[in-house]
Amino acid sequence: MAERVIEKGREPEPRETLYDQMRRIDNERIQRRREGRVVIRGKDIPYEQNRQGLVKWYSWDRNWDELSVTGWRIFTNLIKKHGGKHRHQGGLGIFVLSGKGYTVVDGVRYDWEDGDLIILPVKPDGCEHQHFSEAPDRNSEWMAFIFTPVRDPTGVEFLQREEHPDWGATRRK
Numbered sequence: 001m002a003e004r005v006i007e008k009g010r011e012p013e014p015r016e017t018l019y020d021q022m023r024r025i026d027n028e029r030i031q032r033r034r035e036g037r038v039v040i041r042g043k044d045i046p047y048e049q050n051r052q053g054l055v056k057w058y059s060w061d062r063n064w065d066e067l068s069v070t071g072w073r074i075f076t077n078l079i080k081k082h083g084g085k086h087r088h089q090g091g092l093g094i095f096v097l098s099g100k101g102y103t104v105v106d107g108v109r110y111d112w113e114d115g116d117l118i119i120l121p122v123k124p125d126g127c128e129h130q131h132f133s134e135a136p137d138r139n140s141e142w143m144a145f146i147f148t149p150v151r152d153p154t155g156v157e158f159l160q161r162e163e164h165p166d167w168g169a170t171r172r173k
Helices: 018-035 061-066 148-154 165-172
Strands: 048-050 053-059 072-079 085-088 092-098 100-105 108-113 117-120 127-133 140-147 158-162
Touching (some): 072 127, 127 140
Antiparallel strands (some): 048 053, 072 140, 085 127, 085 158, 092 117, 092 140, 100 108, 100 127
């Protein structure tokens, strides 16, 4: 009768399951948040002329991996006369940093000044709005806070109705 020989070899490495991958990705994300930036210096961020006006992006999708908190789109808008008119689902807060003006939401005017908070309502078909400055001797400026985990399920449709007056001049250069 033949003798049976059993060789003890190295056990195969366990395969990383999808569950394991998700836990690893979560842990990597948690570590990035622990090490992420806590202070974002406005002086280090340039203004961008876009369809809405002069905007500074503090937190947005492409820099979230650098920050201690994600999911927030936070930006300022410097308003000389008025910003662009657009429609989206709403659901964001806009804190007035300086100046005096008004916002027209679905044809209704709402006045604001330094220290006020504008809250755009969440509406199934969105809310059309535009911001105007009434500070003759200085610009108005506000900061918007959009929490994308709440915004995304409500819909992210964005329709530009009217562009900021300086946008066309910037594009022709």
